[in-house]
Amino acid sequence: MSGTIQKTILSEQDISGIVKRLGEQIASDYRDKEILVVGLLIGGVVFMADLIRELSKRGIHCELDFIQISSYEDLAESNGDVRLKKPESGSLADRHVLLVDEIVDTGHSLEFVQNYIQSKQPASFKTCVLLNKPSRRKIDIHPDYVGTDIEDRFVVGYGLDYKGKYRELPYIAWIDI
Numbered sequence: 001m002s003g004t005i006q007k008t009i010l011s012e013q014d015i016s017g018i019v020k021r022l023g024e025q026i027a028s029d030y031r032d033k034e035i036l037v038v039g040l041l042i043g044g045v046v047f048m049a050d051l052i053r054e055l056s057k058r059g060i061h062c063e064l065d066f067i068q069i070s071s072y073e074d075l076a077e078s079n080g081d082v083r084l085k086k087p088e089s090g091s092l093a094d095r096h097v098l099l100v101d102e103i104v105d106t107g108h109s110l111e112f113v114q115n116y117i118q119s120k121q122p123a124s125f126k127t128c129v130l131l132n133k134p135s136r137r138k139i140d141i142h143p144d145y146v147g148t149d150i151e152d153r154f155v156v157g158y159g160l161d162y163k164g165k166y167r168e169l170p171y172i173a174w175i176d177i
Ligand code: IMP
Pocket: 043, 071, 076, 077, 078, 101, 102, 103, 104, 105, 106, 107, 108, 109, 110, 153, 154, 155, 156, 160, 161, 162
């Protein structure tokens, strides 16, 4: 049946281990720098909330901002026609910007956001995603920090939705769509 949870692929504990590892990696790369963490709404917020606290535990300070791009809520796949829905609130110029999103699939969204942020002339720019579906890539794009690769199946939970639902799940699971 469409919308039925099939199987947990990453438990709360698995996710927490991955986020800790990313926190360590990022903290060691950004020592002595203040990061402007830019979350991609809506899906990136759960991951972002956990990641910034892992950074804080390692002495890294950050400020937060958010960007939202058009999501094709009723499509399971972005079609490459990406638009900006909500720009950042503050300036990105001369900041160490770290973009945080939950998943990179075809790469269209990340490519769009990457070009958009670069055009604002940050001091530095890196990307961090929790999940990566390399087999689905249409754009040759490589996030700087990747939590884990997953296979080509639709997943929900921990920020990821199916038609607006399941974002609140503390784990990540396969779903029938
Ligand atoms: P891309 O532009 O194809 O890389 O798609 C990125 C966006 O598609 C993500 O930010 C998600 O919103 C959505 N997406 C891609 N795969 C999944 C999935 O398995 N579950 C939930 N959302 C997904």
